[in-house]
Amino acid sequence: HVKIKLYKHTTYYIQKLWKSNVKKSDTKQPSYAEVESQVSFEQMVEARRQEAQRSVLVQVHSEESCPDLRQYCNQHGEVRGMHHYSLPPDLHFVVVEFEDSAHVHNILNVSGHINKEVVPVQSPFLWFRAPKKASQSKQDFSPQAHVEAPSTEELQNWMNAAQSLSDQLLVLHRVTALNDLGSRLRFLTARQIELALAGLFPHVKALPFGSSVNGFGRATCDLDVVLLPDCEVPSDDCRLVFHAKAALMGGRPQTQRLMETLGDVCQLLLPGCSHVRRVLQARVPIIKFKHELTGIECDLSLDNDTAVHMSALLYTLGTSDPRVRPLVGAVRRWAREVGLTNPAPGRWITNFSLTLLVLFYLQQHGVLPLLGATGDVVRLPGSVKTDLAALFTGFFEFYASFDFASYAVSLSSKVEVPKPDHAPLYIVNPLERGLNVSRNVSRDETERLRVELRNAAWLLESVPLDPGTAKSWGLAALLEAPHAAAKGRNIFYIPPRRSTPSRMMDVTELFDKSTVEMQQHTE
Ligand code: CTP
Ligand code: MG
Numbered sequence: 001h002v003k004i005k006l007y008k009h010t011t012y013y014i015q016k017l018w019k020s021n022v023k024k025s026d027t028k029q030p031s032y033a034e035v036e037s038q039v040s041f042e043q044m045v046e047a048r049r050q051e052a053q054r055s056v057l058v059q060v061h062s063e064e065s066c067p068d069l070r071q072y073c074n075q076h077g078e079v080r081g082m083h084h085y086s087l088p089p090d091l092h093f094v095v096v097e098f099e100d101s102a103h104v105h106n107i108l109n110v111s112g113h114i115n116k117e118v119v120p121v122q123s124p125f126l127w128f129r130a131p132k133k134a135s136q137s138k139q140d141f142s143p144q145a146h147v148e149a150p151s152t153e154e155l156q157n158w159m160n161a162a163q164s165l166s167d168q169l170l171v172l173h174r175v176t177a178l179n180d181l182g183s184r185l186r187f188l189t190a191r192q193i194e195l196a197l198a199g200l201f202p203h204v205k206a207l208p209f210g211s212s213v214n215g216f217g218r219a220t221c222d223l224d225v226v227l228l229p230d231c232e233v234p235s236d237d238c239r240l241v242f243h244a245k246a247a248l249m250g251g252r253p254q255t256q257r258l259m260e261t262l263g264d265v266c267q268l269l270l271p272g273c274s275h276v277r278r279v280l281q282a283r284v285p286i287i288k289f290k291h292e293l294t295g296i297e298c299d300l301s302l303d304n305d306t307a308v309h310m311s312a313l314l315y316t317l318g319t320s321d322p323r324v325r326p327l328v329g330a331v332r333r334w335a336r337e338v339g340l341t342n343p344a345p346g347r348w349i350t351n352f353s354l355t356l357l358v359l360f361y362l363q364q365h366g367v368l369p370l371l372g373a374t375g376d377v378v379r380l381p382g383s384v385k386t387d388l389a390a391l392f393t394g395f396f397e398f399y400a401s402f403d404f405a406s407y408a409v410s411l412s413s414k415v416e417v418p419k420p421d422h423a424p425l426y427i428v429n430p431l432e433r434g435l436n437v438s439r440n441v442s443r444d445e446t447e448r449l450r451v452e453l454r455n456a457a458w459l460l461e462s463v464p465l466d467p468g469t470a471k472s473w474g475l476a477a478l479l480e481a482p483h484a485a486a487k488g489r490n491i492f493y494i495p496p497r498r499s500t501p502s503r504m505m506d507v508t509e510l511f512d513k514s515t516v517e518m519q520q521h522t523e
Contacts, residue, residue: 039319041312045213049205052187053101054080056108057293059127060092067141069094069128076110077103082143083181087295094143095184123192125271125293149219150175159476165389165465168475172333173326178217185294186212186223193225193300196270203231209304209311215318216328216355222297222343226304227262255302256280262300263287273298306431313371313430317359321367323388328358330392330475337479338452340445347442349425349449356427356437360409361398365391371412371430389465392475396457404446408436425449 039047060069063084073079078099086092098104104124113120114129150158155175162168186208194206210224211217234241247254259280267276272293279286284307287300301307318324332351335341342348362368365386386394407416408426412433419426421436424446429435441449456478463477464470472480 041213041315044315045207048183048187048208048213049191050101051097051184052191054099054104055095055097055184055188055191056104056124056126057185057188058094058096059125059293060094061128061130062092063143065092065128066094066143068131069096070141070143072128073098073107076106082141083184084143085181093293095181095188097184119269121196121269121271123195123271124188125192156472156476156480159474159479160467160472162474163467165392165474166387169326169330169388169392172475173329176218176333177325177329178212178219178221182217182219182221183212185296189223189291189294189296189298190225192270192272193227193266196265197227201229203229205230207308209308210299211351214311214314215325216314216332216351218329218332222299223291224299224301224307226301226307228303228305228308252285256285259285259287259300259302262302263289266300310431314355314359317368320369321362323367323391324359324362326388327362327391327395328355331358331395334456334478335452338455338482340449340452345440347440348445349438349441353425353427353438353441356411356430357399357409358395360411360427361395362391363411363414364398365394367391370414389474393457393460393465396453396460400450400454400457402453404450 058069060066063086066082066084070079070082073096080097080099082097083095084092085095098107107126108122108124111122111126155172158171158175159168162171190206190208194204197204197206205228206225207228208223208225211221212223260278263276263278266273266287266289272291273289274292275288275290277288279288284301284304289298289300290296291298318328332341332354335349335351335354340349341351341354359368363370367386403416404425406419408419408428410417410428411430412428417428423436423439423441424443425438425441426436427438429437459478459481464473467473470477
């Protein structure tokens with residue numbers, strides 16, 4: 001029952017796309033997986049952007065305020081749906097989606113500020129105050145409730161109750177993948193930034209990229225947003241052109257100053273944005289902040305369209321075979337459980353690099369095509385029928401014997417390519433071939449990756465891979481192992497020794513110390 005509920009939950013959006021994509025005359029209804037693979041990255045992003053343009057986020061006293069809020073909103077537009085969630089300690093929010101973006105316009109026009117002591121900005125983030133006189137609303141209405149991410153214990157129980165290792169991998173994927181509400185909140189957060197800048201830059205788009213949109217996101221993943229110009233060059237018939245200041249042709253100092261200004265806008269003006277940090281010396285300068293109303297960590301960057309193309313590429317590869325996303329999700333989860341990845345930036349492997357490792361492995365096994373010189377797909381996927389479980393165990397076997405010391409991983413080469421430099425781990429950036437996406441990974445961390453891959457390969461040979469008498473088996477046993485080992489309870493798993501103690505690293509250590517200047521501003 002729980003699985004069905006979660007399945008419905010995660011496929012809600014696909015159902016909607018399915019409805020809007022399938023022609024009325026179609027007699028055979030395609031499965032959700034088929035439909036999802038038919039929706040391109042651009043279509044998905046556009047549908048989500050439009051949804052965000054039709055939506056506002058409203059803080060309410062409790063879920064019980066929803067009928068009243070719905071009635072109020074219906075006076076100014078037509079409500080299509082309401083999605084409730086809560087954040088600790090006991091804060092309640094509703095995403096209200098209207099039928100038309102004009103209705104959002106109406107709602108914002110009739111909304112006001114609590115008093116003159118606040119910065120009077122308009123944004124789609126609102127709160128619903130108690131009525132002067134008791135509410136008349138008698139409607140019996142429940143907003144769409146959203147299932148919280150499961151606890152580790154719940155997840156273990158569900159996985160141990162599965163039928164097979166493949167089933168476990170699918171359960172993990174369904175309950176931890178970024179859901180409909182998660183996507184809505186991320187696009188709405190991007191919309192807030194876009195609207196804030198719209199007066200000066202009506203044609204600048206704030207586009208989510210990375211795991212929020214590439215199909216490999218989890219419920220708690222960060223939001224990477226990029227600001228990109230969306231201006232058309234005027235035709236010769238266009239006689240009036242804007243007076244404008246000369247651009248400094250995208251010089252790095254100018255980008256850094258602009259980012260700093262954007263950081264100030266977020267920190268001083270945008271409701272919900274807090275803990276603003278400026279990381280301006282990175283290869284791609286970013287502004288980091290936490291959005292208090294959505295609970296999402298955000299990284300804002302400028303003009304980084306390669307990252308959007310990368311997201312499109314990963315999305316396309318993720319939808320080209322139903323085994324890709326569950327496999328990537330499970331490997332990412334495993335890496336987190338054994339402590340290979342860490343949300344803080346540092347000398348360890350990132351989820352993005354891990355994803356590329358999985359994709360390369362799937363190419364080697366004919367599940368995915370190779371990429372062409374410009375990142376396009378040059379060969380259709382082979383019809384390899386290996387099941388998900390075999391691909392999962394095969395992943396660890398493959399990399400347990402991979403010679404990371406001599407070879408690089410490249411999504412456009414069938415064979416391992418010799419490493420072009422001495423980086424301990426070399427994963428060729430599929431869109432900018434001269435770059436190594438795992439340049440940050442140290443020798444120690446590469447060694448730890450190798451040892452953990454071998455440990456996992458060995459563990460998967462030692463534990464039962466089917467439900468039987470063992471309490472914990474398959475994926476559940478693999479994910480539990482490091483925790484059980486820490487308590488001295490696992491005979492199969494010996495955590496690798498670290499030659500230097502693992503520590504959280506300040507992000508500035510990644511860059512040239514002499515030039516680093518990271519300003520930390522908190523509210
Ligand atoms: N990216 C890139 N080159 C890199 C690092 C990142 O092109 N060397 C792009 C990728 O599109 C990546 C995105 O930036 O997906 C965001 O990076 P990051 O937040 O590190 O990875 P995510 O894929 O978003 O994964 P996570 O869930 O850990 O945030
Ligand atoms: Mg990210």
